[in-house]
Amino acid sequence: MVDFSATISSLILPGGRSVAGALGNEDDIRRVLAQISDAYGFRGFLVLSIPDAGCHSLGAQALMTTWPSEFLRRYDSARLIDGSPVVQRLRRSTIPFTYDAHQLARRRLDGKGDAAVCVFEAAGLPRGLYLPVHNASGRRAAIAFGGNRELVSNDEMQALNLWAGLLYSRLSEVRGRDSRGAGSLSRREIECLRWAAAGKTTMEMARIMALSEYTVNHYLNRATRKLDSVNRVQTVAKAMRAGLIN
Known part of the structure; x- marks a missing residue:
């Protein structure tokens, strides 16, 4: 390596x-x-x-x-x-x-x-x-x-x-x-998923978290890959079932 x-x-x-x-x-x-x-x-x-x-x-x-x-x-x-x-x-x-x-x-x-x-x-x-x-x-x-x-x-x-x-x-x-590490979500990824679960749009999340929309999407897309999901809705659902967000 x-x-x-x-x-x-x-x-x-x-x-x-x-x-x-x-x-x-x-x-x-x-x-x-x-x-x-x-x-x-x-x-x-x-x-x-x-x-x-x-x-x-x-x-x-x-x-x-x-x-x-x-x-x-x-x-x-x-x-x-x-x-x-x-x-x-x-x-x-x-x-x-x-x-x-x-x-x-x-x-x-x-x-x-x-x-x-x-x-x-x-x-x-x-x-x-x-x-x-x-x-x-x-x-x-x-x-x-x-x-x-x-x-x-x-x-x-x-x-x-x-x-x-x-x-x-x-x-x-x-x-x-x-x-390969489905449970290894970062603090920012979990924060973005919590706001997504609350129904916030990418633009709203960017304003709340003082980030760019691209950065918010970056964290959400990374969480989607880690949880082996096909879209944001499934990612939020999997995170909730795993107890990563509530």
């Missing part, structure tokens, strides 16, 4: 900084990805399952992100995933690549180029890169970093690609472990 903590701690961020701490759960991985994003001057990151041809929602494929939830809503509302040059490239290639929203807009054949630029610009994500990754079972995904900085250099691309591969492998391992 790979000692991810030791491997990660041996890597150095720009400015000579290192990443400290264990990688024992998804929050640890989120923290490290946020550190990397900040160190390289990006607005945020996105961990994305590669959408298949029948998928019409980017938000549904987002495994973890600090990109604004409003970006995902606007992107999906405009159905920008259909005809996206980025998604098409991710489906057929495992080579990392940079993106520029303005250049990509000229390659769209569906007339949605201007809409795509507006969505990326409004979120402060006009430029960045996508790093295709995979886990031990061959499941494919990508980690994206986006922001307003200039496009990355080849050296930066190589360093970020190494970070991405290590962290996605660890994320897959953690998720596999968590899915």
Whole structure:
């Protein structure tokens, strides 16, 4: 088994900084990805399952992100995933690549180029890169970093690609472990389920708990996986039967 903590701690961020701490759960991985994003001057990151041809929602494929939830809503509302040059490239290639929203807009054949630029610009994500990754079972995904900085250099691309591969492998391992530990709900996951049981919407829970809607959905989705449920209603019911909430 790979000692991810030791491997990660041996890597150095720009400015000579290192990443400290264990990688024992998804929050640890989120923290490290946020550190990397900040160190390289990006607005945020996105961990994305590669959408298949029948998928019409980017938000549904987002495994973890600090990109604004409003970006995902606007992107999906405009159905920008259909005809996206980025998604098409991710489906057929495992080579990392940079993106520029303005250049990509000229390659769209569906007339949605201007809409795509507006969505990326409004979120402060006009430029960045996508790093295709995979886990031990061959499941494919990508980690994206986006922001307003200039496009990355080849050296930066190589360093970020190494970070991405290590962290996605660890994320897959953690998720596999968590899915086998049905009773190991975190405090936040239980809190979200309690509010869901009380009939609160995701937006209401986000306001009550001072979190983003994406983060609330992240905790609820993680609880759903841990309890091996198919939807939120079943997750709440299983948690109640197990005495995890009342």
